[in-house]
Amino acid sequence: MNCQTHLYRGLDRKLITRRWFFEQCGVGLGAIALGQLFGQNGWAAQAPSTNPLAPKLPHFPAKAKRVIFLFMAGAPSHLELFDYKPELAKWNGKIPPPELVKGYRAAFINPSSTLLGPKFKFSRHGQSGAELSGLLPHLAEVADDIAIVKSMHTDAFNHAPGQIFMNTGTQQFGRPSMGAWVTYGLGSESSDLPAYVVFSSGAKGTSGGASNWGSGFLPSLHQGVLFRSSGDPVLYLSNPKGVDQKMQRDSLDSIRRLNQKHLDVVGDPEIATRISSFEMAYRMQTSAPELMDISRESKQVLEMYGAEPGKSSFANNCLLARRLVERGVRFVQLFHEAWDQHGNLVADLKKNCHDTDQACAALIKDLKQRDMLKDTLVIWGGEFGRTPMVQGGDDGRDHHPNCFSMWLAGGGVKPGITIGESDEFGFNATTDKVHVHDLHATLLHLLGFDHTKLTYRFQGRDFRLTDVAGEVVPKLLA
Numbered sequence: 001m002n003c004q005t006h007l008y009r010g011l012d013r014k015l016i017t018r019r020w021f022f023e024q025c026g027v028g029l030g031a032i033a034l035g036q037l038f039g040q041n042g043w044a045a046q047a048p049s050t051n052p053l054a055p056k057l058p059h060f061p062a063k064a065k066r067v068i069f070l071f072m073a074g075a076p077s078h079l080e081l082f083d084y085k086p087e088l089a090k091w092n093g094k095i096p097p098p099e100l101v102k103g104y105r106a107a108f109i110n111p112s113s114t115l116l117g118p119k120f121k122f123s124r125h126g127q128s129g130a131e132l133s134g135l136l137p138h139l140a141e142v143a144d145d146i147a148i149v150k151s152m153h154t155d156a157f158n159h160a161p162g163q164i165f166m167n168t169g170t171q172q173f174g175r176p177s178m179g180a181w182v183t184y185g186l187g188s189e190s191s192d193l194p195a196y197v198v199f200s201s202g203a204k205g206t207s208g209g210a211s212n213w214g215s216g217f218l219p220s221l222h223q224g225v226l227f228r229s230s231g232d233p234v235l236y237l238s239n240p241k242g243v244d245q246k247m248q249r250d251s252l253d254s255i256r257r258l259n260q261k262h263l264d265v266v267g268d269p270e271i272a273t274r275i276s277s278f279e280m281a282y283r284m285q286t287s288a289p290e291l292m293d294i295s296r297e298s299k300q301v302l303e304m305y306g307a308e309p310g311k312s313s314f315a316n317n318c319l320l321a322r323r324l325v326e327r328g329v330r331f332v333q334l335f336h337e338a339w340d341q342h343g344n345l346v347a348d349l350k351k352n353c354h355d356t357d358q359a360c361a362a363l364i365k366d367l368k369q370r371d372m373l374k375d376t377l378v379i380w381g382g383e384f385g386r387t388p389m390v391q392g393g394d395d396g397r398d399h400h401p402n403c404f405s406m407w408l409a410g411g412g413v414k415p416g417i418t419i420g421e422s423d424e425f426g427f428n429a430t431t432d433k434v435h436v437h438d439l440h441a442t443l444l445h446l447l448g449f450d451h452t453k454l455t456y457r458f459q460g461r462d463f464r465l466t467d468v469a470g471e472v473v474p475k476l477l478a
Contacts, residue, residue, distance in 0.1 A: 065186075068334070081133045089118055095114055104402075115388050128416035156401060169436070177211075184219075207337070438470055445477075
């Protein structure tokens with residue numbers, strides 16, 4: 001109400017509230033959302049278009065139908081894994097050239113700290129001749145199936161803003177994640193599992209937290225759902241003792257009726273989302289146990305991933321990612337927060353690669369064997385790279401936004417290529433530079449979207465994943 005409230009005293013509030021007007025006068029947003037929910041459970045007939053997560057057509061024919069993003073949180077060192085620099089080895093222990101670090105801002109170190117040569121040997125693999133670190137023997141086996149980008153660069157140089165920028169296209173909290181944008185644009189092919197599923201492994205949780213997979217101002221049904229890799233995927237999914245299926249169904253029906261009454265009054269679509277969440281959890285009680293039981297996989301598959309039923313691991317998460325996309329989940333994201341090597345670089349990189357390399361390569365092999373790689377886009381990478389300068393004596397590197405490496409596979413990506421170059425020290429991307437916005441534009445292009453047209457109006461302006469920037473990278477396209 002406003003300063004003229006006294007004019008309306010004594011009137012039925014339904015006659016003067018805006019929410020009542022929108023609800024009763026034809027918009028009926030809540031009713032549209034509820035139609036799909038009730039129809040699935042026999043409460044009402046529904047047209048497919050009333051389901052906010054029903055599969056949708058993109059702007060043009062897509063190469064990719066689904067995405068698996070292997071997010072190596074903490075920022076892997078491109079200089080030890082993908083971007084070998086023999087000149088950097090020659091400069092080991094020397095001060096960098098002044099022109100290289102002029103105006104450069106590092107997170108923790110003095111930019112004029114001495115240079116640190118690469119710590120591991122590299123060799124070429126496959127018909128493509130991809131140059132990879134000895135720490136990645138399993139990825140080397142699928143070198144001809146991946147596209148390596150050595151010229152990534154970003155705007156952020158600390159973990160939380162860097163991770164949020166990579167996942168949402170901005171360093172600000174509260175914007176939709178790329179997974180949320182994808183499900184907003186494409187919907188989901190699964191009615192029994194969330195459209196967007198997230199796993200987290202490694203030494204700790206992500207620096208950016210749940211903002212990395214949030215829905216921002218998009219309807220909250222598009223946010224990622226965090227799964228555990230063993231036991232119940234979501235806490236309290238199983239019924240407590242003494243609660244049988246009939247009692248639960250009766251309880252849900254009662255809660256639904258109460259929520260519907262509230263929705264009828266205020267017309268808030270988030271109430272429909274709440275109802276959807278209850279119903280999804282109910283359906284997941286049947287679908288999730290079968291999904292999580294990786295012991296049903298063959299011994300060969302388990303050994304290929306290095307997965308162990310009943311244990312939480314990145315390997316198990318990779319196998320679960322394949323099982324999820326098989327069942328129609330649109331976007332699966334695996335966060336492995338373990339790559340922040342300010343010190344203990346050699347030992348930690350060995351451990352990290354031991355924990356992740358086999359499973360990442362197995363995921364590519366498994367999808368390819370099942371004829372799913374062609375329309376499943378797999379992305380590997382972190383929020384930024386590491387400095388050519390040393391930190392922590394002679395065994396660490398600082399955060400570095402100017403240049404880092406990522407790889408992609410499947411889903412319309414051209415296999416067996418390496419694009420982009422950095423300078424002789426791996427300090428700056430120099431050729432075919434790919435910004436985070438460019439990566440997002442290319443991701444959406446592969447999914448069939450013009451990234452400038454996949455928008456959502458909020459607070460008076462149209463927002464998009466790529467903000468006001470981004471160009472598709474043609475060299476990445478098959």
